[in-house]
Amino acid sequence: MATEHTHKTAPKAPARDRLLAAADELFYREGIHTVGIDRIIEHAGVAKASLYNTFGSKDELVGAYLQGRHAHIAARLTQALTRHHTPRSRLLGIFDYQAEQFAEPTYRGCAFASASAEAPAGGTVERAADAYRAWIRSLFTELAAEAGAPEPAVLARQLHFLYDGSGMSARMDRDPTASAAARVVAEALLDAALATRPDPTAAPATPEGPSSTGSPAPRQA
Structure with missing residues (x-):
């Protein structure tokens, strides 16, 4: 059959x-x-x-597109950072992740920067870009704090500048090695920040003047 x-x-x-x-x-x-x-x-x-x-509307589709980009980057970057096992290497690992992005043949720069180029202020694109940038900045701040930076928000802002500049250079100069240069500077900024930490093993400063008991010094005869 x-x-x-x-x-x-x-x-x-x-x-x-x-x-x-x-x-x-x-x-x-x-x-x-x-x-x-x-x-x-x-x-x-x-x-x-x-x-x-x-x-x-197209505007709502654009918003969904950018939200999807945000979620995709967050997932990939979070996964990439699991390969690093110290706070220092995780912080610098963000630039290693960028290197992987830049090496992709389809890389055409930051989607949020491109979308924001002609977008009106206060619109869907600006809100999506603000949310994405706030997330990146908070990630830098969190990792800087874990690495022991005494002022993690300050270091995070500096590293965010490098992150932005690296992406711009990779796109405009067609330079996939831009993240390597950014990583070198990021490491120097991190080392400089950690060098300003107070030494917990240092002896406390000796107070000057009268004794610490508050008793006046004996008068000389």
Whole structure:
């Protein structure tokens, strides 16, 4: 008896997932201002109504795209830092993670910086960029504190400058080694910060003047 073979087609991903995947690819590669709605829905293979029913507008889709970028970076960076086993190496490991990003052939700079270039103040893009940058700064601050920096917020701001500059250099100069230079400077800043810590083994300073009991010194005859 002949056996009948049936072939089932794998179900398509939900429209939301396909729209986000298309937005992530096109917005990052070409820019949120260049890519229109028609390009997104064509690339995603969905009807225009699906986009508006799911997100309501292009602005909401852009917001979801940037939130997805934030979550993706946070997950990858957090995972990358598990390879480091001391507070110092975890702090500097952020720049090692950047090196991995820069080496990817699809790297086109910071998605938040690109999206913010022409975005209006106070809008969806600015809010998403602010949230992402606050997260990066808080991560630097937390790791700086764990490494023993006496003023972790100050060191975190300095390291955030390096992080930004490294990304800009990698994109504008097409220099995937930019993070290596940033890491060297980051290490010097960390060492300088740790050198200012008070020595817990140092003897307390001896008070000058009358004895510490408060009794006046005896008068000479």
